[in-house]
Amino acid sequence: MIKRTCCFCATFLLLLSVNRAQAHPHVWVTFHSEVLYAADDTMTGVRHAWTFDDMFSAYALQGTSHARKGQYTREELASLAQTNVDSLKEYDYFTYARADGKKPKFAEPVDYWLEYKNPSLILHFTLPLKAPAAAKAMQIEVYDPSIFVDFEFAKDKPVSLSGAPPQCLTTYALPHQPTAAEQAQLSQLDAVPLDRSSTYGETFANKILVKCP
């Protein structure tokens, strides 16, 4: 009797534990990012090129009128690009910066357009920092906390620098599977909430690191 009870309860708990505040990924984005620098060696922003997966591209293109079958010009996609950047505002453009521990904010995107390369849509946009930041260690993360969108670095040269001082070096880090210790911390998140300064969540982000010693 007790055994059966435990069996049921364990199964049920397991299933419930899966049921967290998260979504299924339904959009896959592979991205290239360029970190932009001004002449005075301050970082001014990030230029993104996000390639959507074929299914979501077809979904986004639905109802977009175009002159030639299977082709979309930049003009034909202009209003969709506008919609994209407008909607992304609510999600902070999935881009989070950290300059020597501080968190500079991004302004609204500029120079945005969509490109169609059968079968994928590519969203180009530049995110300027509200105030240019000078930092020895700059970190930019690209991820969706709700996991509806799955971000992945592009295979070839995913990260580059533009106008950066010559001593600056860029590297990038992939999100990783949690270690045993992280998993233990994760299981206690409900009881022990993260404090504001915690960098824990970012363990799971795509990280771009720029070091300018």
Place this chain on the structure above:
Amino acid sequence: MTGSRAVSLTVMAAILIAGAIGIASAWSAPFGAPHPSTATSSLTGWIFAEQAAFYRSLSGFIRASKEDGAAMWELFGTSFVYGVFHAVGPGHGKAVISSYVVANEETWRRGVVLSFVSAAIQSVVAIIVVAIAAVLLGATAKAIGLTVHLVEIISYALVILIGLRLLYVKGRGFLIACRELTRRQAPELALAAAPAAIALSAATFQLSGQRPGALAMRGGQCQVDGCTAHVQGFHCHDGHDHHESAWGHAHGPEPAALAGAGGWQRGLAAVVAVGLRPCSGAIIVLIFALAQGLFWTGVGATLIMGLGTAATVAAIATVAVSGRGLASRIARTRAGLGMLGMRAIEVGAAALIVAFGILLLAGYMASEQLWMFTG
């Protein structure tokens, strides 16, 4: 023995608390640091990876089925497996349905049927939305996203309403059980031992099948328990909720009550509320298929995906029903308190439905936001 049963009851309550914690963590996510929820456990991680892989392979199969009829069967097979995995992951459907069957004393058969109906509705809604908006009207993704959003809000509002109704009914049941317990305590101490023993035999009887003797006993208990004495008439033959009184009916299926139109209608209201909200994945797959000129293939894949989802939700509902049945058998062996515990569990499950509904409506859970890019 009774001690261990108390433990089991506590565990059942713990299940509800776990659900509540899930909700609590949903609350904290938008305000605190982003919840790195990809990996609650390695199993969860695995499920996520699997379903993502299946989902992504769908586009290839849809493309292939343009030239190759055999690929269509692979597509359908993959759709089914994707549906199974998809439903194991987050989503309010199974949570609401499980809570519903627990709160509403649904039977196993009904839990399964409700799961399948809800999944079928979900698929059909997705198909209707895409057929009307995309195929007939040539609407943009933005318009489709808005439509889905609207349907979603209606669905969540209905979930809240159903939860509130259950909460009201079950809350009353709880209060009545409370009153009964206090009433029972003084004069019936001597009697308490006997019903407990009878209830035990009723528990075994439930497993071994119908025995007229036990049935008669149950009827007798029901009388003792004061169905007739209580003016409220809530306990025995309410007909509306077929509530058993504390020691009365075993919670076995009562075919007549089950077949009652009212019962099915209530269940259907719940599954319609849950099923109204189409799955984002299904919408995207349908539109992708449409773009390939293979709308009907997409329709087939969507329906089969729903079948897979239904299988998982039915399994979860079965676990919920079994858990509940077990708890109620345990409850029946413990005077007063056990019944009170059962009622408390029901109230808790009903409260969970309301909480799910509110959180979903407020946008803090299961944010499958189709409008993330195109809203």
